[in-house]
Every structure is written in C-alpha cells, then in structure tokens.
Amino acid sequence: MRSLLKYLKDYKKESILAPVFKMLEASFELFVPLVMAAIIDTGIANHDKGYIFRMGGVLVALGLIGLACSVTAQFFSAKAAVGFATKLRHALFSHIQGLSYAELDTLGTNTLITRMTSDVNQLQSGVNLTLRLLLRSPFIVFGAMIMAFTVDVKAALIFVVAIPLLSIVVFGIMIVSLPLYKKVQAALDKVLGRTRENLEGARVIRAFCKEGQEIESFSEENEALLNIQVFVGKISAAMNPLTYIIVNIALVVLLWTGAIRVDGGIITQGAVVALVNYMSQILVELIKMANLIIQITKALACAKRIESILAVENSQQIEDLTQQAKAETDDVIRFDHVGLTYQGGGEESLTDIDFAVKKGQTIGIIGGTGSGKTSVVNLIPRLYDATRGTVYVDGQDVKTYDPKQLRSKVGIVPQKAVLFAGTIRENLMWGNENATEEQLERALEISQAKEFVDTKEGRLDFKIAQGGKNLSGGQRQRVAIAQALLCDTKFLIADEPVSALDVTIQAQIIRLLLKLHQEMGISILFISHDLRVVYQMCDRVMIMRSGEILEQGDIDEIYNHPKTDYTKLLLEAANII
Numbered sequence: 001m002r003s004l005l006k007y008l009k010d011y012k013k014e015s016i017l018a019p020v021f022k023m024l025e026a027s028f029e030l031f032v033p034l035v036m037a038a039i040i041d042t043g044i045a046n047h048d049k050g051y052i053f054r055m056g057g058v059l060v061a062l063g064l065i066g067l068a069c070s071v072t073a074q075f076f077s078a079k080a081a082v083g084f085a086t087k088l089r090h091a092l093f094s095h096i097q098g099l100s101y102a103e104l105d106t107l108g109t110n111t112l113i114t115r116m117t118s119d120v121n122q123l124q125s126g127v128n129l130t131l132r133l134l135l136r137s138p139f140i141v142f143g144a145m146i147m148a149f150t151v152d153v154k155a156a157l158i159f160v161v162a163i164p165l166l167s168i169v170v171f172g173i174m175i176v177s178l179p180l181y182k183k184v185q186a187a188l189d190k191v192l193g194r195t196r197e198n199l200e201g202a203r204v205i206r207a208f209c210k211e212g213q214e215i216e217s218f219s220e221e222n223e224a225l226l227n228i229q230v231f232v233g234k235i236s237a238a239m240n241p242l243t244y245i246i247v248n249i250a251l252v253v254l255l256w257t258g259a260i261r262v263d264g265g266i267i268t269q270g271a272v273v274a275l276v277n278y279m280s281q282i283l284v285e286l287i288k289m290a291n292l293i294i295q296i297t298k299a300l301a302c303a304k305r306i307e308s309i310l311a312v313e314n315s316q317q318i319e320d321l322t323q324q325a326k327a328e329t330d331d332v333i334r335f336d337h338v339g340l341t342y343q344g345g346g347e348e349s350l351t352d353i354d355f356a357v358k359k360g361q362t363i364g365i366i367g368g369t370g371s372g373k374t375s376v377v378n379l380i381p382r383l384y385d386a387t388r389g390t391v392y393v394d395g396q397d398v399k400t401y402d403p404k405q406l407r408s409k410v411g412i413v414p415q416k417a418v419l420f421a422g423t424i425r426e427n428l429m430w431g432n433e434n435a436t437e438e439q440l441e442r443a444l445e446i447s448q449a450k451e452f453v454d455t456k457e458g459r460l461d462f463k464i465a466q467g468g469k470n471l472s473g474g475q476r477q478r479v480a481i482a483q484a485l486l487c488d489t490k491f492l493i494a495d496e497p498v499s500a501l502d503v504t505i506q507a508q509i510i511r512l513l514l515k516l517h518q519e520m521g522i523s524i525l526f527i528s529h530d531l532r533v534v535y536q537m538c539d540r541v542m543i544m545r546s547g548e549i550l551e552q553g554d555i556d557e558i559y560n561h562p563k564t565d566y567t568k569l570l571l572e573a574a575n576i577i
Helices: 002-044 049-097 101-107 109-133 136-151 153-200 202-207 211-237 239-263 269-310 373-379 403-408 424-428 437-446 473-486 503-520 531-537 555-560 565-573
Strands: 331-340 350-358 362-366 388-393 410-413 491-495 523-528 540-545 548-554
Touching: 002 049, 002 109, 002 136, 002 269, 049 109, 049 269, 101 109, 109 136, 109 153, 109 269, 136 153, 136 269, 153 202, 153 211, 153 239, 153 269, 202 211, 211 239, 239 269, 331 373, 331 523, 350 373, 350 388, 350 523, 350 548, 362 373, 362 531, 373 491, 373 523, 403 410, 410 473, 424 437, 424 473, 437 473, 437 503, 473 503, 491 503, 503 523, 503 531, 523 531, 531 555, 540 555, 540 565, 548 555, 548 565
Parallel strands: 362 523, 362 540, 410 491, 491 523
Antiparallel strands: 331 350, 331 388, 540 548
C-alpha cells in the first residue's frame, strides 16, 4: 500500500482536512448528552420553558454545526479518494501500455480488467472511509468513556468493563470473518470470470447448443458463492445480538446503579440519561470500526494485487546502439537464425528462422494454423523478443531501436482490421498524428478508400462505431491500409489480410497491394494459408510448419519443383499440381 500512497500526494490538504472536520463533528456530538442532561435537570425539573427552548436551540446549533462539519469532511474525503483513484487508474493504464506482449500474455486480459475496475474502486472506497472514520470512531469511543467519567466516576466504571467486552466480541467476529471474506472474493471472481467467458463466447455456446451446460456450471459456482456468503453472514450476524446483549446488560447495571445514586442524591436523572447516551454512542462506533476494518482489509488486499501489476517490469530493453553498428544492406528485414520460446511455453515456437526481405521484394509465408507465421510477424515490430538469434530492420538490430521509431518503419495490415470509436480522420491519424489534410486524402486515394469515404456523411468526420461495425470488412481493411501508408513506411506486413473477406473484396485488396508494390516500391511480407493468393502476390515464398522453415525460394521454383512432401501436399490440396 505504501507505494500507492504517492498518488495521494496532490491531495495532502484534503487528506488532513477530512479527518479534522470529522473530529470536530465528533467533538460536538460528545456534548449532546450533556445538553440533554441540562434540559432534564434544569429545564424540565424547574418547569423553565425558556431554558428548555434555549438549550433546545443549543442542540439544534450543535446539530447544524455537526452537519456542516460532516458534509465538509465528506467533500474533502471524496475529493481525495476520487482523485487518488483517478491518478492510480491512469498510472496503472500507462504501466500496462508500457508492458510487452509477453507480460500481457502472462498477466491475462481478465486480470488486468479486474485490477483496473473493481480493485481500484474497492481501494477508492477504502481511502474514503479511512479518511472519514479511522480517527473519528476511536475518538468517539474513548471520548465517550472520558465524558462518562466527568459525569460520574463510579457509574463510569461500568464502561471500563463493557467496552473491552464489546471490543472482544466485535473484533473477534471480525478476525474470524476476514479469511472467509477472502474466500467470498475468490468465489465471486469465479462467477465473474464465468460470466465474462460466456458473454465473449456467446456465439460459440449457441452454435454448439451448450447453453444448458453453461447454465448448470454457472449455477454450481453461483451456489458455492451463495453458500459461503450465507456462512459468513451467519457469523457476522452474531455481532448484533451479542453486542446488544452486552450493551443491554451494561445498561441495566448502569440504570440500576444510576437509580441508587439518584436516590442517594449523588447524581441527577439527567446524568443517568447522559451516561446511557454515551453507552449507545460507543456501541454504534465499535460496530462502525469493525466494518471499517473489514473494508480496509479488503482495500489492502486490492492494493497488493494492484502493486503486483505495477511491480511487473517490461522485459524488453533498448540495447546500446554503439555496441552494434548499423550494417549497410539491401535487406529491409533480416532474420538471422532466430528462435522464439514464449513465457511458460516450454518448447520453441520458432526454430532457426533464417531469411531476408530485400528492398522492393514481396515474400509470402505459407503455413497452416500453428505453423509460426504470426510469431514471425510479431518479432519484426518487436511485440515479442527473439530468445535466440537476431532480427534486423534496415540492417539494425530491432533491440537497438526506440519502439516508436521501429514501428514507424513497419506498416501492418492485420487479418481483421481493428478500428476504434471516433471519426475516420481520427482512426487514420493513428498512422501519423501530424498528417496534413493532403496526406490523409492521398492515403485514402492510394488505398482506394476514397470511393466509399466520399459517400459517407461528413467524409473524414464520419463517425465510426466501436470496432468499425458500421463499415464493411473491405472498407475496414482499406482504412487499415491507409493507416499503414500514413506511417510513410517502405515495408508492409500483410497478415492474412484477405482471409476474412469474400472473393470479390479479396480481389480488390490484392490488386491494391500489388499496386502499392509496383508503383511505390513497397516491400511486402505477405502471410497466408492460401497458395493461390500468394502466387498472385509474391516473388518468393517460404513454407512453414511447426515453427520451422521447410523450404524457401522463388515462387515458380517452389510451386513447380517442391522439395518436401508437406509442400507437395499443400499444392495438391490447392489443386495447383
């Protein structure tokens, strides 16, 4: 938690004023029983209506001042808690953005979303309650006991016995309950995970008619959550009757003692009422303290989980360029005996990958699912680091590049174009945030996106729905190509860019890529499992299987004279031989 307190440093004033005003509220609250005692002993006893009204006015004034202090304290505590959560959420998001794919894969999307949402919210609530109640509740408990001694020492001794007994009950139940609350949270995480999984995979579940099975699984996990919540609830529920029993016994003893002392003329009736009020205040505040400690414990658990994310460091470091000079070469991309093992993967996903893409060259990578095509692609913009060998871009080791500089050299057209909610202009400028209107229009024209953009209301200012749902697959792909062009790249990675499109749109995108290659001299690494498409696009081809290059060479040589049985099988399946 200590490492997270720095996000409160801009709210020092609020963090001080919130408990101060709560202490002021508590101070005024402690005077209320004494005013009530004065009304009973003086006003009512003497039938002095004027005194009763005056002291009633004092009660109203104490109430209004206390309300003002309470509202002020809540304002400052809320401001500090919300500001703290906002800064923490921003820092957490920035940290996550700075992690490599390897760390993101290890942590998992669901975990990161939970840390960003529910954990931060729980921590925010904990900070808010801490600022308001951490000092107030103990102050009321001990203050009420001290005030009781000012009323009557002998009667106040009952408080000395009752308070420890109440504390034992309240905090004993809390100590028993806390481990169980962790189990509740774990069971809740399972239910939330199941819910998220079902929502994300709704189409698959329905396609295989597994709704009943999933409902049954959810019911089991939800029932487990219910059972442990009921069990914890039963234990927590014992707090109220036990505390009330102790308080009621203490009140009986207090009233009995008070009655005797009133009869003896030692204390007044108002003093007995004041003592009863102080006992009630103590009971309320002890229960508040127990709930506060439970909330703080939950918040601390969330803080530890958030700290564990912030403690994760990016495994990718920029190496010193002076240690490795840039080589003069015609190779745009060069893989030098590269191997890749994913974290926790065990075996290598890529083994001895060795090839080059020269300027103006188009190379196709063919392979089935799991062959390693996408892994090769991910190493070029350094989404992952090769575990052995070296990847070069323009003759320079990718590990010596600044990530932004490296990725500006490489344009990527993914299998499924990802667009974000916003305008066409905003999505295009992901490729170049400083792009001029002329550059945007040229990118649209070259990518052949201009023809559909011109039909949209507002053209570049047309609002794209999240995920680009209000655009067709071909339109999204053309926008993605325009994005890549705005990077002013001379190297384009086309990662199965037409596999999700119909035949007509496929042909349009292929013609567009060929045009970019021929007219602009852009080198292209074309990833596909479709041998016919690769033949249309590429000068050279690599055949991959199980993370290895089985063979590579000129497209005609490989297609006409395949060397491996696997290549022959692929060609036969595509009706090429």
